Amino acid sequence: MRLEKFYGNIQQDLKLFIFILCILCCYRAWFMWQMSGFMGEGVDSSEIAMAMWAGMRLSLKSAGAAALLAFVLSTIPNLVFPKPDLDRVKLFVGTIVSFILSVLFQARFPYYREFHMTFNMQVLQGANDDVVSIFWMAVEEYGFFWRFAIAVLLTLICWKLLKKLLSLGTFALPGFSTGKGRALFSVGLVVVIFLFSLFVRFGGSFSYAKGINWENAGVTGDEFLNECILDDFQALYRVRSIGKKMQSGKISGVRPERIREYAKSIAGNDSVEADDLKPYLERRAKGAKLPKPRHIFIILGETWMQWPLLEDYKSLHIADGLKGIIEGPDAYYSRAFMPNGDFTSIAITGLVTGLSEVNIRANYQPRTFEEPYPTAMAEAFHGLGYKVDFWYGGIPSWDSINRMSTAQGFDNFYGYPDFHGPKQSTWGTTDRALFEALEKHLAEEPPTVHLIMTVSNHPPYNLDLEAEGFDMKQEIQEVSKLPYVEDAEELARELGHYWYMDKCAAEFVKRVKEKYPDSLFVITGDHAVRSNPGTRPTMFEHQTVPFVLCGQGVTKDIMSKDAVGGHTSITPTLVELIAPEGFSYYSIASSMTESTGIAFNRDYWLTREVMGAVDLDRTEYLPGIAAANEAAARERLEEVMPGMRTISWWLLEKGTSLKDEEK
Known part of the structure; x- marks a missing residue:
């Protein structure tokens, strides 16, 4: 049976x-x-x-x-x-x-x-x-x-x-x-x-x-x-x-057994012999290129993708604010810029800690809350005499961003409940309310670096765009002309929120420059993933975000054309631009003033000419580039990426001590 x-x-x-x-x-x-x-x-x-x-x-x-x-x-x-x-x-x-x-x-x-x-x-x-x-x-x-x-x-x-x-x-x-x-x-x-x-x-x-x-x-x-x-x-x-x-560290480029080798090469300190990572990461500023600003503003725009700046999409008129800033005499723009990852918290942790994404959530890592990493953004700016504040249009406790930031040296963290911003969606207030609250706060501040994270360009897309002056009917018509668009009305609504973010940020920059002309601004995006110009975007359209530097003393040639960088490059770049010669700071990334020529995140990399997938044999030329040495670019990636990733992983998992070196 x-x-x-x-x-x-x-x-x-x-x-x-x-x-x-x-x-x-x-x-x-x-x-x-x-x-x-x-x-x-x-x-x-x-x-x-x-x-x-x-x-x-x-x-x-x-x-x-x-x-x-x-x-x-x-x-x-x-x-x-x-x-x-x-x-x-x-x-x-x-x-x-x-x-x-x-x-x-x-x-x-x-x-x-x-x-x-x-x-x-x-x-x-x-x-x-x-x-x-x-x-x-x-x-x-x-x-x-x-x-x-x-x-x-x-x-x-x-x-x-x-x-x-x-x-x-x-x-x-x-x-x-x-x-x-x-x-x-x-x-x-x-x-x-x-x-x-x-x-x-x-x-x-x-x-x-x-x-x-x-x-x-x-x-x-x-x-x-x-x-x-x-x-x-x-x-x-x-x-x-x-x-x-x-x-477990089994990510492309993470090689713990070679930590000392990478430590010696990451900042050129090959003569150092120590059982601590910190001296290997030390860099010395070459000397200021800009007058020291009173205030620095790093605007991290929600889904501030770069493709709306391209000539192919000029008829959409959703990035006119940023374009106006770029065209000004005191602005520098690089299109060869990569986000730290594909979502907001990775962008924020990359800026706050100065570490590359290795899929270890820094905002939940116990070590993050013990003391600042040597590469932390606040550590460098404190050394230059600045306070460092975080202004966020969302809820402070989201993803432990407030706890992580203050643990990593930020002096203050302001979420929308702190400045009584009106709630617009489940994610927080409007970008206008965020920028207006910060602007009012400036009068009582000492020299301060402000990291600003916007939220309006995020689902649910529920702003009254027509009340803000956005012509939705015209936008739908223009979007309909694009190839490979699945739902023109839906994409137009998304792009309308991008337009709103762009408008609010540009107006803020203009007002602050008038009141505080000795200010310096960096404008970039947290990621590009989520909003594409159609169903078949290029890697460049799907991944890259803009890098814009503007303010007193900035010129079009303050750095080389399309200097390559990413989120972890922002702090060393600002330090090299404003710090006196010999100023000591710590970073895994080079300044864009002396760029390594390559930037990457978990899945993609780019140079000023070519872009590719990290783990796939897939490349494309950047817009307007007819030819490039793809093999040389891939070789450069293999020279730079392992060191930055391995050291980031080591700091997150083991701290600065090298005594626990893996054989």
């Missing part, structure tokens, strides 16, 4: 396996069809078929995991206790898996539109973010309720179909005349189950070498199709795997 029950249960498990595999393949095909606008030009049916085939192979693993769960919860118990009918357990497992897949399937659409990836490292960011704010953003901006209703409906359909499938009969156990025949069948059944499990485990193969996994699944030449190959379970598994690797 046990063997007969086991044989029937195995067939039911196989039905469940095939059912889940079909769901995954159907959802993949549905997503490809509905989001086909994201496919590159020239994609043909053979590539689509290749993606579907590779996706089905990869989804064998996901379906196998669901079947294994049912096997453990029902088939094995029935082998021990054959009387209970546990088919309902299989139905329950299948229904729960179907529900999860349906919810993830509905979430995949807005997620891909925002980040141009199936679930990626942003998931980990969201897990540590303000969950309530994210929920209301999902409700107001991404149709949470109607998408959830569709997911429930899909689950009900799956439940009905699976119930029908499981109610169908199974093949009877063959009759055996002898016990030996029964034993041989049992052994054969176990062997078949083992081989089938092996085949599923390796994604349609019997070995890892010939199998498929999320790391080698990108078999087509199209990024969209390569992302479609990963079902939602595999995409989340990718997030988990990368997160674990990065947490």
Whole structure:
């Protein structure tokens, strides 16, 4: 009886396996069809078929995991206790898996539109973010309720179909005349189950070498199709795997065993012999190029992407404020500038700590709250006689940004409740309220460096733009003229919030320059990811943010044309521009006045001519560049990135001591 029950249960498990595999393949095909606008030009049916085939192979693993769960919860118990009918357990497992897949399937659409990836490292960011704010953003901006209703409906359909499938009969156990025949069948059944499990485990193969996994699944030449190959379970598994690797230092360029080598080269202190990192990171200012400003303002704009500054998008007129600043005689602009990462907290932690992203959340790292890192922004400016304040249009406690900043030496942190700004959305107040509050505060301040983080250009996009003077109808018309735009009205609404941020920041700069002409401004963005000019952005459009320096003494040639830099370059650049000769400070990054010629974040890098992906053989020229030495750029990346990443990882994980050096 046990063997007969086991044989029937195995067939039911196989039905469940095939059912889940079909769901995954159907959802993949549905997503490809509905989001086909994201496919590159020239994609043909053979590539689509290749993606579907590779996706089905990869989804064998996901379906196998669901079947294994049912096997453990029902088939094995029935082998021990054959009387209970546990088919309902299989139905329950299948229904729960179907529900999860349906919810993830509905979430995949807005997620891909925002980040141009199936679930990626942003998931980990969201897990540590303000969950309530994210929920209301999902409700107001991404149709949470109607998408959830569709997911429930899909689950009900799956439940009905699976119930029908499981109610169908199974093949009877063959009759055996002898016990030996029964034993041989049992052994054969176990062997078949083992081989089938092996085949599923390796994604349609019997070995890892010939199998498929999320790391080698990108078999087509199209990024969209390569992302479609990963079902939602595999995409989340990718997030988990990368997160674990990065947490342990297994990220491209992090090489703890070479820490002393990188310490000697990072700032040119190769003659230093010490068991502490700090002396290796010391730099000496070359001498001031600008008169020392009374106030310094570092404006970090929410999603202040660079592409609206390009000639191709001038008809949108959403970056006229920043363009006006750039065109002024006291401004310098570089387009060769990279954010520290893909989300706000990584940009902020990069500026505050002076460390590159290595997927260790500095704002939750216990060491961050013990004492400032030697590279911390506030440490350098305190040495020059400035107070250092943070002005944020959001909630101070968001992502522990206020605690981290003050622990890293900031004198004050002001969130919108502190200056009584009106609440505009779940994320905070308006940019106008933020800038006006800071402007009123200046009269009573000593020389101060202000790090300013705006919030208005963020979902939910709920500003009354027409009341602010934005011509939405005209913007929709202009956006409609762009190629590869999926929803012109929605994109125009997003760009209207960019316009508002740009307008508020430009007006603030103008007013402050009139009242305090001895001020210095840096304007950049926290990241570019989220808002693209269409479904097929270039790497430059998808990733880069502007770098604008303006104020007393600034000229167009104060630095070389398109000096390359990133968020960690801002503090050393300002120090080199205003500090007296010989002033001592600590930084992993070079000043843009003497740039290394390359900047990077977790996934991308660029020079003033070419841009590429860190872990992929993919490059493109910057706008207007006809040719560049891509191989030389990649070599330069390998010279610079490992040192900055390794030292950042070491400081976050181990502190300044080198006595715990890994062999």
